[in-house]
Amino acid sequence: MNRRRKSPEETRASLVEATVKLILGQGFAATRVDEICREAGVTKGAFFHHFASKEDIGKAAIDWWGRMGDRVYSPAWSDDGRDPLTRLNQMLEIMHSFTERPDPCVCVVGMMSQEYGQTDTPYRECCQQELDNWTKQVAKLLAEAKKKHRPGTRFDPLTVANFLNSLWQGSMLIAKTQGQPRLIQDNLAIARSYLLTLFPGQADRLRHRKPKTKLNQTS
Amino acid sequence: MNRRRKSPEETRASLVEATVKLILGQGFAATRVDEICREAGVTKGAFFHHFASKEDIGKAAIDWWGRMGDRVYSPAWSDDGRDPLTRLNQMLEIMHSFTERPDPCVCVVGMMSQEYGQTDTPYRECCQQELDNWTKQVAKLLAEAKKKHRPGTRFDPLTVANFLNSLWQGSMLIAKTQGQPRLIQDNLAIARSYLLTLFPGQADRLRHRKPKTKLNQTS
DNA sequence: TGTTACATACCAACTAGTTTGAATGAATCG
DNA sequence: CGATTCATTCAAACTAGTTGGTATGTAACA
Structure with missing residues (x-):
């Protein structure tokens, strides 16, 4: 299985874009990190590799x-x-x-x-x-x-x-x-x-x- | 100790007013039930006696x-x-x-x-x-x-x-x-x-x- | 004496963040 | 050019703390 399906920049971008989408729909406080990961199609490992915290991606x-x-x-x-x-x-x-x-x-x-x-x-x-x-x-x-x-x-x-x-x-x-x-x-x-x-x-x-x-x- | 310090209506009102205050400052999603209770000066028992859920008090x-x-x-x-x-x-x-x-x-x-x-x-x-x-x-x-x-x-x-x-x-x-x-x-x-x-x-x-x-x- | 109005202790589910290890690709070396 | 090293990038399982909600007991009132 190909673990690195796309470039790290794309992964990072997809995480940010997923966050934006979720914020627009329900706000940031109500948005869970797991939700962002699911929306972006990556795991928490990827999330916390690219962002130090939830605040960071906010x-x-x-x-x-x-x-x-x-x-x-x-x-x-x-x-x-x-x-x-x-x-x-x-x-x-x-x-x-x-x-x-x-x-x-x-x-x-x-x-x-x-x-x-x-x-x-x-x-x-x-x-x-x-x-x-x-x-x-x-x-x-x-x-x-x-x-x-x-x-x-x-x-x-x-x-x-x-x-x-x-x-x-x-x-x-x-x-x-x-x-x-x-x-x-x-x-x-x-x-x-x-x-x-x-x-x-x-x-x-x-x-x-x-x-x-x-x-x-x-x- | 006087357990019933005020009328139940006052307790209920203080819970709602505490909720309003917290919403104004930080929004509802970021507001915890415990926080509302602390602000209102009552315990969770009182909260869930007067309100069925967090959604209810919202x-x-x-x-x-x-x-x-x-x-x-x-x-x-x-x-x-x-x-x-x-x-x-x-x-x-x-x-x-x-x-x-x-x-x-x-x-x-x-x-x-x-x-x-x-x-x-x-x-x-x-x-x-x-x-x-x-x-x-x-x-x-x-x-x-x-x-x-x-x-x-x-x-x-x-x-x-x-x-x-x-x-x-x-x-x-x-x-x-x-x-x-x-x-x-x-x-x-x-x-x-x-x-x-x-x-x-x-x-x-x-x-x-x-x-x-x-x-x-x-x- | 029964009902109301709570206080206290508790729990299951959830949440942000961690740990560990593996797949990958690029650099390095023989 | 092929083997080896090594940092990067992520997956999966895990953890400590939090959260909404509950169970139970009891003091006060009617």
Whole structure:
């Protein structure tokens, strides 16, 4: 029998990905090491060879999620010379696209923040870092937009970025309990309409491309 | 020694309140029955006399939180003939007041929704009910306001109520990881400004009474 | 005197982490 | 080029501590 069925990197990756999957579904505290091993198709020997503890893989899962986020958002976040509002709009499109995937729209950082946000565990700092990363990227876009287009109202980019982050996390929280991503899409539409009040006259740049869901329907 | 130190109702209540406290700090999955007993100052015998299982007290904690919410929000939610926008504004004031308390601004329903929103546990349905209750109350206020004041934009009361709920839950989630409630206050200010776009000209009704934190400061 | 409301001691199942050893492949040596 | 060494990578069995829950006895009240 071939004992080493794949490269150690693949084994490690499959363990982290299994952890991410389980966190998304039931949180980290409720996730057992044995469960992670079963999901990854390896034994505990492999687990504790690659990770010193359960805590260790928890931190790895947060980091993995953060790096994946960087990749997914990079088309909007990376400064390629396009208008910052166009890029902000693209970010909202990317967020919208999450709701159209087969798997539920949930977030590892949101889960871990909720579970450990008030504890002394290292997860707290890890989550804070990832949330901070997201917020800073969005704040940068908003600051650039503010410089380029004279905003209609005074606003602090970081405050608005925090608002978008809160709305995003809260949307996923409520939507998953309701079992339908529609609420997230509606909230993204409201976020758009709010951003439009900050940048009046930029409706063309901040318009949702695929109008599957109408914003603010019914009178 | 007096074995029965207080009434059984008090014992039961202290167990539920201890559970609520522990959930708020570390979530329910990470909370041990022994911990609840220690916090409540009773033994396991008392616990399992009043509650059939850990799951049982989990549901009781959600319900307890929901009923407390009803009481706290009742000044704004109960129809006393005042203008619906005034009452909506009062609700935002109440939410703001949570951020000024000594204990961190967190929510049992938010915690449990995050932990069990995608599971088959009975918690999911309990949380859904409480979230639904909150949303329906807010939607009612918005619907009444819509009837009384001609809104500036078309909007669905339930959609906007869900937006406020999402923002509220997300704010608590992010703020507790950051360790400061300021973010929540800023988000409430943004919520106000958004509601003002729905009801233009009602700035006097939707203004924050204690202007400790300015909305959208810095240019 | 019977029922309620617990306290105490206990247990079976589970959980994170350990130990031991074997299969593997790469490096080293004859 | 083939044999040998050796660290890496993991499987399987095991362990100490924890956890939800139970069995039993008893003090207080009605």
